[in-house]
Amino acid sequence: MASIKDVAAQAGVSVATVSRVLNSHPSVSAEARTRVIAAVDALGYRPNAVARSLRTAQTRTLGLVISDVLNPYFTELARFVEEEARALGYSVIIGNADERPELQDHHIRTLIDRRIDGLLVSPADGGSPLMREVALSGTPMVFVDRWIPGIDVPVVRADGTGAVRDLVAHLHGLGHRRLAIIAGPAATTTGNERVEAFRDAMRELGLALPDAYIGQGDFQAASGRRATEGFLALDEPPEVVFAADNLMALGALDAIRARGLRVPGDIALAAFDDIPWFVHTDPPITAIAQPTADLARAAVRALADLIEGRTPQSVTLPARLVVRRSCGQDATDQRSDR
Amino acid sequence: MASIKDVAAQAGVSVATVSRVLNSHPSVSAEARTRVIAAVDALGYRPNAVARSLRTAQTRTLGLVISDVLNPYFTELARFVEEEARALGYSVIIGNADERPELQDHHIRTLIDRRIDGLLVSPADGGSPLMREVALSGTPMVFVDRWIPGIDVPVVRADGTGAVRDLVAHLHGLGHRRLAIIAGPAATTTGNERVEAFRDAMRELGLALPDAYIGQGDFQAASGRRATEGFLALDEPPEVVFAADNLMALGALDAIRARGLRVPGDIALAAFDDIPWFVHTDPPITAIAQPTADLARAAVRALADLIEGRTPQSVTLPARLVVRRSCGQDATDQRSDR
DNA sequence: ATCATCCCTGTAATCGATTCCACGGCGTCG
DNA sequence: CGACGCCGTGGAATCGATTACAGGGATGAT
Missing domain, CATH: 3.40.50.2300 (Response regulator)
Structure with a gap:
């Protein structure tokens, strides 16, 4: 692979001049510049980014x-x-x-x-x-x-508190009272914030969030499945599962299906993070979309x-609620799908 | 950021020796080695990968x-x-x-x-x-x-010919005769091969693949939508749409929904490339899975x-057919879902 | 004519590693 | 006891660029 030296030799100038041309330094004569450019594409020369990085840091x-x-x-x-x-x-x-x-x-x-x-x-x-x-x-x-x-x-x-409040209000408006959440890892900020926002929004509506309705997930599908199985095994299972990310929502959907239950008829589902596939799931999933x-x-x-x-x-930046069918129908709450 | 020179100075040896230690060259005395190692972690030294790359090419x-x-x-x-x-x-x-x-x-x-x-x-x-x-x-x-x-x-x-043949046989077994394909760009091998495999498999079963049933796509969702709209506008629309990748299948699903049609009742759908989401779409989509x-x-x-x-x-490596519900039910053709 | 100035150019140092070569010291063998 | 070889080590070249510095030539001013 040709180096700057080869270009210099070919053009009959020093490497310094070649370098100047390449970095469009002003003080190069038009003639030298054309000779260098000619040499560069005669040789198909490309500067070595590694060498350049070493020098320029x-x-x-x-x-x-x-x-x-x-x-x-x-x-x-x-x-x-x-x-x-x-x-x-x-x-x-x-x-x-x-x-x-x-x-x-x-x-x-x-x-x-x-x-x-x-x-x-x-x-x-x-x-x-x-x-x-x-x-x-x-x-x-x-x-x-x-x-x-x-x-x-x-x-x-993204700040999801507003959207989470909208979501909880939407769920409340549909008549749901027992809402559960699958949280992300406590070590992550998004893991905590989403639970807090959810809890606060529920409190505002006078709803409690019992510990049994907080599932611990790790943002992976398998954990969503496990947490949901836990919810479904409760004496009084929740009416809604809100997954703190899209993969756990997928796992939740798996778990619900495996039980032979239907969404939203038997249990409602919502997720944080909207993705194109949520339009095409059965049913389309209500989600909070980040910009x-x-x-x-x-x-x-x-x-x-x-x-x-x-x-x-x-x-x-604010996140926003995108309502679809996974939490039930509500005539007063129609929005566009995407 | 500490360089090899700093390490050498700290350890009281030359840079050559430091380099030898770092590259576990044999001829270094145990004493020099320990001094170098001590210096390395006293300084928190990490070799500069850029410089190393320049030298070693x-x-x-x-x-x-x-x-x-x-x-x-x-x-x-x-x-x-x-x-x-x-x-x-x-x-x-x-x-x-x-x-x-x-x-x-x-x-x-x-x-x-x-x-x-x-x-x-x-x-x-x-x-x-x-x-x-x-x-x-x-x-x-x-x-x-x-x-x-x-x-x-x-x-x-992956070689999809076997799986495509299985797919066509599956569709044929379900009673479908008018099969359409959304192809990928002709400039890509996967774009061509999948169409060829499809055409060959159909010929083996005595089915024709008219030009009107070959939609031109570009592996993106929007093109799948357009191609499908084209199919649905035909006097005699196909009974099955086979998309040559998963995104075009998504677009096809959009187009079918937009027309108010149902899968697989009104039209069947299959895709090349299996992805986790296909299990959760409405209906789950029959696909060809690559390893x-x-x-x-x-x-x-x-x-x-x-x-x-x-x-x-x-x-x-061979691809394989994964049958789900998007092409219709068939008691003789049950397989596990994933 | 002389000198300062400006423009262009080349020489060489430099970035931080690796590695060839030479050298000093020591052990071994004849 | 001398020669040879080996081992550990350091000096210095090198990779391919950028850039400070110096120098040469032309130009303009005085």
């Missing part, structure tokens, strides 16, 4: 560590993150933590070793020593979706700001 | 260019690719081509510029000049899922073989 690469790529919400987030990053001239390396803290640490390690310019993280846990160390070390870092209290980096996330594309864009921009020395903004 | 990184991350099939593929690569000591950089050839080229460009050790590609088109050039240049490269005729690199893919994890593993291994100087294997 920047890689124009962002690291994105997400909790679970197979979760459509995160897939979509990753896709928009890459899109915005590309628009700003960055590449993205995605690390999939699979909701496993040690895997998350592994990815952070290798990303730092590769000297990525900044890190976008949706933490799978409450924060490892490594994560604190990285944040303290001055590596530009932004939390997206989930964050870690006590680590002082910008956070870009994923906007979150991704804001997160990348905050990180780029941090990297390039500007002042980054923490951003919180 | 290898990055221990693979590039994966896929046609569409939002397609659950490719998401899953990517996830298993990363898993296997990690097991072999490689990182993965994913480039999402979004079924756009120019974006695919962009990603190949930047990956090559970053000097990835090898490239895993599921081409979105029939092959750009760039792709041919890269293949010829000796960059280790492997095609996965789709491939490009005339470019001589190992191919890891995604095995494909991913085989592809990474072939690429690693190529990189490390062993002889790589092209691999073709």
